[in-house]
Amino acid sequence: MGLLIIDEEHRFGVKDKEKIKQLKSNIDVLSMTATPIPRTLHMSIVGIRDMSVIYEPPQNRRPVQTYLLEYDIEVIKEAITRELEREGQVFYLFNNVENIIKKAEEISNLIPEATVAFAHGKMSGRELEDIMVDFINKKIDVLVCTTILESGIDIPNANTIIVENADRLGLAQLYQIRGRVGRSDRQAYAYITYKRDKMLSEVADKRLKAIKEFTEFGSGFKIAMRDLEIRGAGSILGEMQHGHMDEVGYDMYCKLLDEVVKEIKGTEVIEEQDVQIDLSLSSYLPSEYISDNNQKIEVYQNIALCKSDEEIDNIKEELIDRYGKLPHEVENLLEIARIKNLCRKLGISKISQKDKSIVFHFQMESFQIEWVDLLLEKFRNQIKFSPGKEPYITYKIESPVKISERIYDFINVLLKKYERKLICK
Numbered sequence: 001m002g003l004l005i006i007d008e009e010h011r012f013g014v015k016d017k018e019k020i021k022q023l024k025s026n027i028d029v030l031s032m033t034a035t036p037i038p039r040t041l042h043m044s045i046v047g048i049r050d051m052s053v054i055y056e057p058p059q060n061r062r063p064v065q066t067y068l069l070e071y072d073i074e075v076i077k078e079a080i081t082r083e084l085e086r087e088g089q090v091f092y093l094f095n096n097v098e099n100i101i102k103k104a105e106e107i108s109n110l111i112p113e114a115t116v117a118f119a120h121g122k123m124s125g126r127e128l129e130d131i132m133v134d135f136i137n138k139k140i141d142v143l144v145c146t147t148i149l150e151s152g153i154d155i156p157n158a159n160t161i162i163v164e165n166a167d168r169l170g171l172a173q174l175y176q177i178r179g180r181v182g183r184s185d186r187q188a189y190a191y192i193t194y195k196r197d198k199m200l201s202e203v204a205d206k207r208l209k210a211i212k213e214f215t216e217f218g219s220g221f222k223i224a225m226r227d228l229e230i231r232g233a234g235s236i237l238g239e240m241q242h243g244h245m246d247e248v249g250y251d252m253y254c255k256l257l258d259e260v261v262k263e264i265k266g267t268e269v270i271e272e273q274d275v276q277i278d279l280s281l282s283s284y285l286p287s288e289y290i291s292d293n294n295q296k297i298e299v300y301q302n303i304a305l306c307k308s309d310e311e312i313d314n315i316k317e318e319l320i321d322r323y324g325k326l327p328h329e330v331e332n333l334l335e336i337a338r339i340k341n342l343c344r345k346l347g348i349s350k351i352s353q354k355d356k357s358i359v360f361h362f363q364m365e366s367f368q369i370e371w372v373d374l375l376l377e378k379f380r381n382q383i384k385f386s387p388g389k390e391p392y393i394t395y396k397i398e399s400p401v402k403i404s405e406r407i408y409d410f411i412n413v414l415l416k417k418y419e420r421k422l423i424c425k
Contacts, residue, residue: 002027009033010172011150034179060185064178068166068212071193076162077110079191083160084114084141091161091180092144095168097122103164104144114141121148150176156184166192166211167204174211275343278352279403283332289323303337312337335404342411349390351407358407361392371414378413 004020006012009031012020069075083090094103097120104118117140119131128148134140136155143149143158150173161181166174174192182188192211194200200208285296299319306312312334319326326334343351347366352359375383375393384394397406 004029006031007033010176034176062182062185062187064182064188064190066178066190066192066212068192068208070196070198071164072196073110075191076193079160079162079189080107080111080114080142083189084111086186087157088160088186089135089138089140089155089158090142091149091158092142093147093149093161093163093177094144095146095165097146100144100146107142107144111142115139116142116144118144119148120146147173147177149180153180154183155180156186159184159186159188160191161189162191162193164193165195166208167194167198167200169207171207171210174207178211275340275348276350276352277336277340278350279336279358280353281332281336281403282329283336284329285333286327286329289327289330303333306337307341309338309341312341332404339404339407339411342415346411346414348411353403354394356397358395358397358403358410359392360395360410361390364389364391367391374413375410379410 001023004023004027006020006029010033080090080092092103092107094100096103100118100120104116108114108116117131117134119128123131131140131143132153135143135158138157147169159181161178163169163174163177169177178190178192181190192208194204194208285299290296290299299315302315303312306315316326316334319330339351343349347363348360349363350359350361352361372383372385372393375395379395382396382398384396386392386394395406395410397403
């Protein structure tokens with residue numbers, strides 16, 4: 001055996017996958033799924049596994065129109081009736097085996113003209129097969145079933161799905177379940193419902209909002225990314241398929257894991273320099289601009305992870321698109337992110353402001369003594385050089401020009417020399 005293909009990878013536990021791989025060592029493994037579990041996705045992102053994404057849907061498919069709402073019997077009745085009127089069929093997901101017969105009777109009484117049947121995992125294989133054959137042959141209009149329909153069911157004529165108590169299901173599960181409809185050129189509809197007046201947990205709320213938000217084709221990858229954010233990546237070597245990063249936070253976890261992967265591959269790991277900026281500038285995300293604290297943290301993290309002007313520009317565009325015109329405090333925050341990136345290039349470890357002076361601290365190994373001559377030539381007596389283990393240069397500013405402009409003036413002198421040196425090398 002040379003190649004192992006695992007379809008619907010998210011359905012297999014860690015032990016199952018390891019047992020399969022032990023059939024023969026050193027084989028190639030291809031795992032396929034619309035919604036990878038957080039750990040599998042994370043392993044792909046950090047380079048432990050290779051990943052390919054197929055975005056193109058089969059021909060003539062349409063995205064499923066998704067509604068997220070409190071359970072409303074009138075809406076359910078209208079949704080089923082509308083589907084039957086266009087001679088289609090309906091999946092009704094009710095994930096409770098004990099009460100599924102009662103639920104099927106309730107639907108039958110609600111829409112007397114519909115033929116209603118039920119299916120669940122405790123039925124025999126023969127019973128399930130007979131029910132599915134009748135459903136395929138259009139002898140059943142509404143199939144009330146548990147999550148057994150999650151994968152492997154392809155019935156083009158079933159184009160409405162109703163999910164009851166959706167807050168009890170996982171994000172990847174919901175995405176797979178929604179994928180049971182919309183498997184033809186007809187418009188399909190998904191009604192994702194939860195109990196009226198129920199107080200949803202924060203995690204359940206995030207899951208339901210994500211399934212409503214990501215409806216376009218190729219959303220499985222985005223859904224899996226959101227699941228990764230909500231649940232965590234899990235243990236790379238153990239059996240946990242979520243969590244395992246609360247102590248250090250996701251970004252630090254990725255950074256540490258990335259360093260380990262590089263070491264194993266024999267790639268040199270260069271420790272990223274932290275740049276401190278201490279200026280009399282208001283640089284933060286005002287509550288009037290972004291009120292949600294979780295969103296604020298996410299934006300702060302995204303800005304901190306920017307490594308180029310292009311990435312900062314992308315965040316700027318996204319902020320304007322989502323929240324409107326940038327306040328000057330947010331402009332300053334992005335400006336500082338740009339300055340930090342330039343400082344890393346030059347080996348500047350800290351920039352601080354003291355009265356009418358800006359002090360630039362350098363790492364000894366990055367400092368070039370000819371920079372002092374260049375700066376003196378440009379700024380004359382505004383420059384004062386202090387040698388030592390950590391050399392620093394004091395730049396006296398006199399005019400009330402924006403402080404970031406003065407910093408750029410200073411840095412640009414060094415960058416010209418730095419870039420010339422790179423070209424020479």
